Amino acid sequence: MSKNRKVDNKSAIKKTSQDIPEELQEIEEDLTNYNPEIFKGVPQKKKVEILHSLSVVSIQHRSHSGPLPDPETLIKYNSVIPNGADRIMKMAENQQAHRISIENRVVASQSAQSKLGQVFGLIIGLVGIGCGTFLAATGEPTIGGIIAGGTVVSLVSVFVIGKSAQRKSLEE
Known part of the structure; x- marks a missing residue:
């Protein structure tokens, strides 16, 4: 059955x-x-x-993001290299100080460059308007008006385009 x-x-x-x-x-x-x-x-x-x-068999996968290793890894460094964790921390601190000093220099350089550009723009504007006024006063009003007017229009357009580019750069 x-x-x-x-x-x-x-x-x-x-x-x-x-x-x-x-x-x-x-x-x-x-x-x-x-x-x-x-x-x-x-x-x-x-x-x-x-x-x-x-x-x-133990398969482990660890993932970490950031400038410093996770605490367990720091402890392991300490066990392999004398003061390993302290050395890594000092390295990170030095790197951060270096980055900050570079950023400070870049900002200072950009500020100085901007001031220099404004000074040269003022000089070019005064020379252009002065030459146009001189020519208009000496009997060449058309050419004087073109030079003075062209100088003013050029400086205004450079200023407006520069501000627009600066605003776009800050947004990015």
Whole structure:
């Protein structure tokens, strides 16, 4: 007499899991959930060996973002290199001080360049308007008006374009 019995996959796993140490059962469940036929045809002894080797092999992936390592890594540096964590902190502090000094020099340079540009613009404007006025007073009003007017229009357009570019740069 043969009886047809439906074997539940999970109950079969539980029956064979009794021979597997408790700490390895979670690994087996994860693998079996991932691929139910992964241990199909594998003898129980070999299955325990595979699970044990998987529990021994520990794969870790760490990700860190920032200028300094995480505290655990700093502690490890300290154990390998005398005062390693302190040296790394000093290096980060020196780098930050260096960056700040460069930024200060850049800002000061840009400010000086801007002032110099304004001074030269004033000189060019005064010379252009002065020459145009001189020419208009000496009997050449058309040429004097073109030179003086052209100077004023040029300086105003450079100022407006410069402010527009500066505003765009600040937005970026």
